[in-house]
Each structure stands twice: as structure tokens, then as C-alpha cells.
Amino acid sequence: MGHLKDAQEEMELDMTPMIDVVFLLIIFFICIDFKVLEAKLPAYLPKDVGTATVQAEPQEKLRIQIVCDNPGTPVPRYPNAPAGDERARAIRLEGHRIRWTVGPKEFNSVEKLLAELKRVRALPSTMQKDPKTGAPKVMTVVIEPGPDTVYGDVAVTVDAVQAADFSEINFGGGLKGKNQGGALRRP
């Protein structure tokens, strides 16, 4: 019996380090956020395809034009990336500058644009009748990105429009850029 007891004592396993490690891992994975926190900006595209035969009632819309004053100079985003790497092709546009036109007014910062949009939103004329239901609704905003504008310019504009409490956003203005969408701009 004495020998058996000795053997049992030797076989006993110390679980403490294992439990420590497991708990540390659990805490680590609970604390880090796997989700990439991103924001979303909803917008709407015209549903009608082709020519409509029904006469549509004209609706007043708020037009915001994005004008690119300086397309910017392409600079490698990852200057130390090896030549074959996909990252080596990524660029940023240094000196890229835009302005916004709302009616006759021009704005060169998103804060000023937001202030103007909030002012317009507070006007009684911004509320319109829904042509289908007759219920009051907020005027539609049409964003018209000009040549050489980039996704960041439009997203920032949509962000401001949403912050000013306009809910229906459309896009317009055509897509012909002087450099065909910058496809020739790649370094």
C-alpha cells in the first residue's frame, strides 16, 4: 500500500499553470475586438431603368457639387514596400483639395458645409410632400461629384449631409473625368 500511495502522489498533475494560461488567453480574446469598427452611410440609387412613361411630378432637391481644385500629386503610401508587393502600388494624393457648392454659396471646409446644411434643414421649405403618400418628408439631397474627386471626398460629404439630418441622398453629375477616373494616374 505504501508503494501505491507513492505512485499516486507522483502521478498528481499540477493544473494551475494550464488554468492560468487558459484564463489569460480567454481574457485576451474577449478583450480584443475582432470586428473592424466601421461606420456606414446609406444612400439611394434611382430604381428606374430605361425611360419612364409616367410623368413624374417635379420635386425640389438640394444640390451639392463637389469641385476638385487640385487633384494632388500621387505619392507611394508604403514607400518601403517591396516592388512585387500589392502595397507598393498604393498611393496617397498629396495636396488634394476640394470645395463644395450649395446653390450660389461655396465652402472650403466640411465644418462650414455642415453649418450651411443645418441652416437649410431648419428652413420650413425643406419639408416637402411625398408624391406617393402625401406625407411630409425632408427634401432629397443630390451629391454631384466633379472630375478628379475621390471616394474620400464623397464619403465625407455624405457624412455631413447625414449629420445635418437629411435622410434621402442621391448621386448625380455624371462620371467623366478629365483623366478618365484617374486610371492613368497610377505610378
Added chain:
Amino acid sequence: MGALDKAQENIKMDMTPMIDCVFLLMIFFVLVIDLSQTELEDLILPKAQYAVPDDKPPENRPVVNVMQDGLVKFKRNVYHDPGKDGLENYQRVKTDLLPKLKAMSKDITPENLGGRTIQVINDPILIRADKWTDWYHVGKFMENCITPEAAFWKIELAMSEKDKEEVLLKAARR
């Protein structure tokens, strides 16, 4: 010395179960991370100033990535390459991508618009594009999201809480 040797033998620990556990956990989390990121391409989104974080994204919302060079990617597959397909030719988006996105949608209503029956899809598509992607590429993709068979009219533009490019530039300056 004999007693000391015995004591040292007694405190020997079997590391096998701990290593097993650690490896299993590592494999599990590596798989989970990989599965959740397959839709997201490595690009830098513009920074949101006012938009609130998208904490609870709807299930099965398609995420389409538009890269700086105009590539349209969905779940790591390329559906438009301006270099190969041409700037204006989005045929592969219409024939290959839109049916896949339509299959993921639940809210589809046929509507009579302009004398034609259009399959209007009321579920949104999230567009993720790099902050320096020319709007031309994003706009062209959006134009081609509307076909009589699948008319996606709700679009969501992705933004980021942090400006990752600023972080890169700061790191480069240091």
C-alpha cells in the same frame, strides 16, 4: 543530496495538456479571425467625423470592395479589372456578381417601373473603397448595380473611426 533529487523529481510537471489546450485555442481563434475578415480587403477608409459606428451590421449584407486601381472585389474574387476589362465594361459585375448578391438578399419585390418589371432589391450593399479611390470607379460600379433582373438601390458607404493613413504618416515621421 539523495533527498533533494527526490524532491526535484516530485515537482516535475507534465506540460502536455497545457500545450494541447493552448494549441487548440490558437487554432480556433486563428480560424475565427480568418473567417470574419474574408470580405474586407486591405484598404484605408476615409475617417468618419459624424457617422456612428456600425455596431450591429445586418446579417448577409454583401460587402463589395473597390480598390484604388478600380478592381471590384467580393469575397477575395475580382469581378472587374479596368486594366483587363476596360474602364467602362462592367459585364462581369452584371453577369457574375449581381446574381450572387441577389442570392444573399431576402427582400426582393418586383416593381413595374417605366413599363418594365424590375426585380427591386431592398437590402443594402456596403461599398468599401479606399479613401483615394477615384469616385469614377465607385460611381461606375454603382451605375452597374441596377439591372432589370437585380436592381440594388440601397447603397451604404463605409467609413472608418480612425484615419489609418494619419497613423502611418506619424510613424514614418518618427
